[in-house]
Amino acid sequence: MQPARSEEEPPIMEQTRTVEDQKTTIQETGARPSVLAILCVFCASLGMLFFPAVVAIPLGIYALKYINESDGRLSGRQMAVTGLCVAITSLSLWLVIFSLSWLGIKILTTLTNLLGGAFKLVTAPFGN
Numbered sequence: 001m002q003p004a005r006s007e008e009e010p011p012i013m014e015q016t017r018t019v020e021d022q023k024t025t026i027q028e029t030g031a032r033p034s035v036l037a038i039l040c041v042f043c044a045s046l047g048m049l050f051f052p053a054v055v056a057i058p059l060g061i062y063a064l065k066y067i068n069e070s071d072g073r074l075s076g077r078q079m080a081v082t083g084l085c086v087a088i089t090s091l092s093l094w095l096v097i098f099s100l101s102w103l104g105i106k107i108l109t110t111l112t113n114l115l116g117g118a119f120k121l122v123t124a125p126f127g128n
Helices: 035-045 051-069 077-126
Strands: none
Touching: 035 051, 035 077, 051 077
């Protein structure tokens, strides 16, 4: 058991601990990056153009499938997942833009028809 310390005493540091040399170990796996994963990230980065973002989704799915089946010969899982996330985000933003545009057009058309009908109603007594 440790002796009880008062709250005014600073904590005691361990003096017996030594720091060993820590070397980072890089393992050469020989895995090459998946071309489909690279294409997925590239197409997803062009997501502002809509169609490359659509193409990036199947590329990412097939990249993940082939990386899983390669038994360590292919790498690039992080690239494929990143490409999928960026593509899905881009397509979600495109969906919001299309929806708001369609809604705006519908509201504008409805207001135009409403104002046109009100104008005809007001001018009807004058024979126009």
